[in-house]
Structures are given as structure tokens and as C-alpha cells.
Amino acid sequence: MSFQDEARAGERAMRAVFAPTPLLRNDMLSARFGADIWLKREDLSPVRSYKLRGAFNAMRKVDAGDATFVCASAGNHAQGVAYMCKHFGARGVIFMPVTTPQQKIMKTQMFGGDHVEVRLTGDYFDDTLASAQAFSAKVGARFLSPFDDEDVIEGQASVAVEIEAQLGRLPDRIILPVGGGGLSAGTRSYFGDRIAYTFVEPSGATSLADAVKAGEPVDVSPINTFVDGAAVAKIGDRTFARLSSIDPAEIVDIAEDRICKTIIDMLNVEGVVLEPAGALAIEALSNVADQIKGRTVVCIASGGNFDFERLPEVKERAQRYAGIKKYFILRMPQRPGALKDFLNILGPDDDIARFEYLKKSARNFGSVLIGIETKRPENFDRFFSALDAQGFTYTDITNDETLAQFVI
Template identity: 90%
Template sequence: MSFQEGARAGERAMRAVFPPTPLLRNDMLSARYGADVWLKREDLSPVRSYKLRGAFNAMRKVMQDDAVFVCASAGNHAQGVAYMCKHFGVRGVIFMPVTTPQQKIMKTQMFGGDRVEVRLTGDYFDDTLASSQAFCAEAGAHFLSPFDDEDVIEGQASVAVEIEAQLGHAPDHIILPVGGGGLSAGTRSYFGDQVHYTFVEPSGATSLADAVAAGAPVDVSPINTFVDGAAVAKIGQRTFARLASVDPSDVLDIAEDRICTTIIDMLNVEGVVLEPAGALAIEALADVVDQIKGKTVVCVTSGGNFDFERLPEVKERAQRYSGVKKYFILRMPQRPGALKDFLNILGPEDDIARFEYLKKSARNFGSVLIGIETLRSENFDRFLAALDAEGFTYTDITNDETLAQFVI
């Protein structure tokens, strides 16, 4: 059986569990980029990500009544495995780091019900993974990799099978988020050379780009885990074998703060809730606009498991990236009227979002941490010019990551 035949067989079998996710044309993005832009809405699967596809396909091939399935995950893979354990009526043991947010633990338990046991172990994922694999060896259980497994790759390729059926043909261009590579490997293996691909990674975890450059998977630790659904330190051996020949120019990375602008935009304008990894493909449209003019383009929105407690952070990152919010350390003269002089510098579209005035001594100047929001980024040109004209001394700390961890 060819890879394509296997992917189609897996996709047909999935229909007993859940319907195809929608493929929806997006008018806003189509008009913005001059292309026929479609969104493959994996955020609308039963577990709000595509991960249950690979879990289903791998589990169905080794299914036995007394089977025990094990995975190590703090996110979408855990939820997909839990959902499928309940569907198949088998036992699942899911290992999660002790630091996993309670919301993710609860969702995993909800999807798995009494068929799943969640074990919290290790502060870091590597420790969690080691514990899960040790348990597998001891109990004779089946370990379910989140991406580095041929059956998982074949299962993720069902996304491509559905796209082809829903469009009636292969798209001209497809944009895929990349973490461990399961979705990308499956999609590329299914469509082959008839499609132009763009693979998108978060800037803080460029495991595919580094592997392509080195000719083999490499560990890119330490990684930035903000885009948790695609923050993988080392791409899989099996997935890379299917991606090794990609053109390096087709592998992009996008800054974490920039991704936040798409999350906010899709939420405010389209009412679509995306997790950071789910927004990657849409944000990449701006980087390939010359390639996609007049073409049929599919962006895979890989997941929508967004914890709304993160929304203030996402908004903050989006504003800083867009240049409409900045932070400064300002030297304020210790004299009557100095604060009023500063306030008079603010324009009609400027607002103070943060103000901490620390007078630690009787010195002539005091330090102020101040955050300014404005409606348009160009307003800061006038604001900074006015500060200079009035003789204020200041330091822009907006992009100072070390200071930001402590004061922003």
C-alpha cells in the first residue's frame, strides 16, 4: 500500500469518530493578500487540534482489548491520546510535567474519563519523557510518540486527504506550522511535488531550519516555549527523513511577539480563537505574498487550545511588536511641577499604561518606570522628540528581554 493509500484509509476510518474539519475561505485574508486563501480549521476538531488524527491512526493498528497506551505531553497530544483511549475503551497513562497548568490537566482528564490516568512527574519535559518510557518498558505498554512515528505521520496526513476532497483538487500553495514535523511530513508525503509548501516555525524553536542546514536533526535547546504547540527542541528522525530535501528558502521563522498580532487580529475581526501555533500559518502569509498572488492557498490552523488567562500577555506582546506600546526608564527631576511638565508632553492619542515612581533618596532626580500606549506607532516619533526638547533623560527598555522579565 502506498503512503497516499494508507492516508486515505486512515481518513476513512476516522469518520467513525469525528467528521472532517471545515475548510473555509477567508474573505479578509484573500482580499489582504490578493490570493484565494482558505483555512483548514483543525482548531475545530473534537480536541481543538489535529493531534487526535495521529493518535487514532497509530492506536487502531495495534489495538487489543488489554492494550495500554502511554504518552508524554503537556498539551494537544495528551488530549488527543486521551480522547482516543475513551473511544477505543482502552487504558491510557499520560505523563505530564509537574508544572503543567491545571486547565490542561483537567481537559486531558475530561477527554479520557475513567480510561485515562494522568501522572505528574518531573519539572521539565525531558524528565517526564524518561519516566513515561521507563513505565512503557516495565509494563509492556505502547508508547505513542507525538510525531516521530510512521503511523502518526500517516494519520496526520489525513488533513491533506480532506483538503484535497474539500477543494476538489490540490491547492497551489499550503502553509504549515512545524514543531516535531508530523503534520508537515504527512502533508508533504501525501501531496508530493504538486504543491508549493511554506513551513513555519517560531523563532525560538527553529528545529526544522537547523536540521535542514545541518543535514540531520539537531538539538536547538534552549527553546522559547511561548508557542507551545510548535516549540520542539529537536525534530523527529522519521519526520525529518520526509522533510530533509525541502528548499531552505521555504522554511520561515516568525517572532513570538509577531504571532500575537495574528491571534488578536483573528479574535477581534473574525471571532476565531487560535493558540500561538495555530496562528503561525496565517501570519506567514505576509512573508510569501509575492509567491501567492492569484493562487489558491491553504493555511492549516493547527490548534485552538488557548487559555484566556494568557490573553493579557498576548495583547501586551502584540502591542509591543506593533510599536503602539513602549516602556521607558525616565529620570524625573525632583522639583515641583516636573510631573506636570511631563504629562503636558503626551498627545491626544497617548495614554499612560504603567507608572512607578521610586524616590529612594533626596537626590536631584528620581527613576520612573513608565509604559505608554498610543493608537498609532508613529505617535512615538513626536513623543520622543518632545522628551528630548524638554531635556528629559530616558532609556527605552521595550525590547530589553532581561529587564522585561523583572519589570514589565
């Protein structure tokens, strides 16, 4: 059978386990971009991501009840494998880094029940992966890669099968998040050249763009792991083989702080909970705004496993990206009335979010860490002009990542 036929067969078989995820038109985004924008809501799957598709497809092709499956994952892939191990009655051994949040461990165990054993090993994912592969080879188990596996790629292509059926026609463009490339490889292999594509990576992990440029997969370490669902240092060999011919112009990368703004907007306006990787495709609409007017566009919201303990960080990063929150170190004169002089500089829309003396030992001056929130970025122009006019000495550290790690 052709790849398309295999993908359709896999999609039909999945219906015994879970329903198709919704394809929903988004009025807010459609109006904003003057296009027909649809969201493929993989965040509404049983494990809140598309990862169970590849796991199901790989397991259905073997006698899963007598098999042992092994994977290494700290997130969505682990949960997808666990879910399917329970469904097929298979044994699963899931290796996770020691640093994995307890919430993710508990969810993986919950989905797998008695069929899954979770082993915590290694401080870093590379160590975890090596342990999983060594164990798999030792016991003769089936190692399930989260993306670099032909059966997994074929299973992820079921997303494309559903889109075509639900839309009743082909979209003009699909926007896909890229990590290891399993979803992108499956979708592109299914649709071929019948539609246009935009592949989206986080700026801190551009493994697809670098591979296309080099003509082969390359390691782009060190990577920024904030967008953990797409933070892959090296794209898979099998996935790249299916993506190697794409035009570099089809690939965009998006700053991690910028993704945070989309997470907050979708939560506050639409009531949709997305993880960072799940927001990538939606945020990328701005990158192709001129190309999509009047067109039908599908954005794949790849996952919604968002840890709400991260919400303050996400809000913080979104505000900093939008230019409405800044941090600076102020040299505060140690004299009566100095603090009052500073407070009088604040405008009606300005609010102090952080105020902390870093050093009081100097006789004449003290260093103060200050965080200011405001309603419009241009308010800071007036604020800093007023500081200069009154002779205050200050250093803006908002975008100084190294310094911010220590003091913010």
C-alpha cells in the same frame, strides 16, 4: 499499499469517530493578499487540534482494547491520546510536567475519563519524557510519540486527504506550522511535489531549518516556549527523513511577538480563537505575499486550545511588536511641577498604561517605570523629541528582554 492509500484508509476510518474539520475560504485574508485563501480549521476538531488524528491511526492498528498507551505531553497530544483511549476502551497513562496548568490537566482527564491516568512528574518536559519512556518499557506499553512515529505521521496526513476532497482540486500552496514535524511530514508525503509548501517555525525554535542546514536533526536548545504547540528543540528522526530534501527557502520563521498580532486580529475581526501554533500559518502569509497573488492557498490552523488567562500577555506582545506600546525608565526631577511638565508632553492619542516609582531615595531625581500606549507608532517620534527638548533623561527598555522580565 502506498502512503497515500494508507492515509486515505486512515481518513475513512476516522469518520466513525469524528467528522472532517471544515475547510473555509477567508474573505478578509483573500482580499488582503489578492489570493484565494482557505483555512483548514483543525481548531474545530473534538479536541481543538489535529493531534487526535495520529493517536487514532496508531491505536486502530492494534487491539487497542487490550493495550496500554503511554505518552508525555503538556497539551494537545495528551488530549488527543486521552480522547482516543476512551473511544477504543484502551488504558492510557499520560505523563505531564508538574508545572502543567490545571486547565490542561482537567481537559485531558475529561476527554479520557476512567480510561486515562494522568501522572505529574518533572519540572521540565525532558524529565517527563524520560519518565514516560521508562514506564512504557517497564510495563510493555505502546509509547505514542506526538510526532516521531510512522503511524502518527500517517494519521496526520488525513488532514491532506480532507483538503484535497473538500477543495475538489489541489491547492497551489499549503502553509504548515512545524514543531516536531508530524503534520508536515504527513502532508508532504501525501501531496509530494504536486504543490508548493511553506513550512513555518517560531523564531525561538527553528528545529527544522537547523536540521535541513546540518543534514540531520540537531538540538536547538534553549528554545522559546511561548508557541508551546510548536516549541520543539529537536525535530523527529522519522519526520526529518520525510522532510530532509525540502528547499531551505521553503522554511520561514516568525517572531513570537508577531504571532500575537495574528491571534488578536483573528479573535477581534473573525471571532476565531487560535493558540499561538495555530496562528503560525496565517501570519506566514505576509512572508510569501509576492508568491501567492492569484493563487489558491491553504493555511492549516492547527489548534485552538488557547488559555484566555494568557490574553493580556498576548495583547501586550502584539502591541509591542506593532510599535504602539513602549516602556522606558525616566529620570524624574524631584521638584514641584516636574510631573505636570511630563504629562504636558503627552499627545491626544497617548495613554499612560504603567507608572511606578522604582527609586525615590535620590534627593534630586527619582527613577520611574512608565508604559505608554498610542494609536500610531510614529507618535513616539514626536513624544521622544519632546522629552529630549525638555531635558528629560530616559532609557527605552521595550526590547530589553532581560530587564523587562524584572520590571514589566
